Amino acid sequence: MLTVNNLSVQFGKRILFDEVNTTFTHGNIYGVIGANGAGKSTFLKIISGDMDPTSGHIHLEPGKRMSVLNQNHNMFDEHTVLETVMMGNKVLYAVKKEMDELYLDYTDANADRIGELQVQFEEMNGWNADSDAASLLSSLGISEDNHYTLMGDIEGKLKVRVLLAQALFGNPD
Structure with missing residues (x-):
């Protein structure tokens, strides 16, 4: 359903991800765990389309829709x-x-x-x-x-x- 291909993220000289490949399949539940600063939030931002990787790409199966539970509780304060x-x-x-x-x-x-x-x-x-x-x-x-x-x-x-x-x-x- 969702495929990550050759995903790399680099901030200056710091390499956060280097050619990551993985597939998320329908019917499974996934968790992203790791130490602080390991890149969990960055990875989720890239998957959700809120951030671009240095290289590589994310492919969501055509006709499929993905949602993310927003963590910023104040982002929508001006909306009903x-x-x-x-x-x-x-x-x-x-x-x-x-x-x-x-x-x-x-x-x-x-x-x-x-x-x-x-x-x-x-x-x-x-x-x-x-x-x-x-x-x-x-x-x-x-x-x-x-x-x-x-x-x-x-x-x-x-x-x-x-x-x-x-x-x-x-x-x-």
């Missing part, structure tokens, strides 16, 4: 709980955001683009995204009263649940 969860499906969120922005300044010139986005949105079941995200939040014990609260205004233990919902949103493989 529901919006934060929806950001878990990056493509859907980007389409929705662009569509919303175009609707705010609707013109005949952007009508075709809105139509294209609506087709993509429908194909991703976007019209049900809000209710799907709300249902996921509720299943994790986050009441509907909190769904439109800013992340910066909720307590830490709830933030962890919201970030878990974000990682699960969109049914990652």
Whole structure:
């Protein structure tokens, strides 16, 4: 499902990884362990696409989706709980955001683009995204009263649940 090929990471003269090769297969659970400074977080950032390696590449099987449980609890403080969860499906969120922005300044010139986005949105079941995200939040014990609260205004233990919902949103493989 996910293959790491000839991955190398170097910071200055320090070599963190040198031509690492591994495969993560469907149905297994993996853990990344090691001493502080060994490169665990760097490896996960590269796998998730948040960081580029010095050389090598990561290949996610076509049609598969991967999620990462975000460790930065304050990263989404300016967003609502529901919006934060929806950001878990990056493509859907980007389409929705662009569509919303175009609707705010609707013109005949952007009508075709809105139509294209609506087709993509429908194909991703976007019209049900809000209710799907709300249902996921509720299943994790986050009441509907909190769904439109800013992340910066909720307590830490709830933030962890919201970030878990974000990682699960969109049914990652």
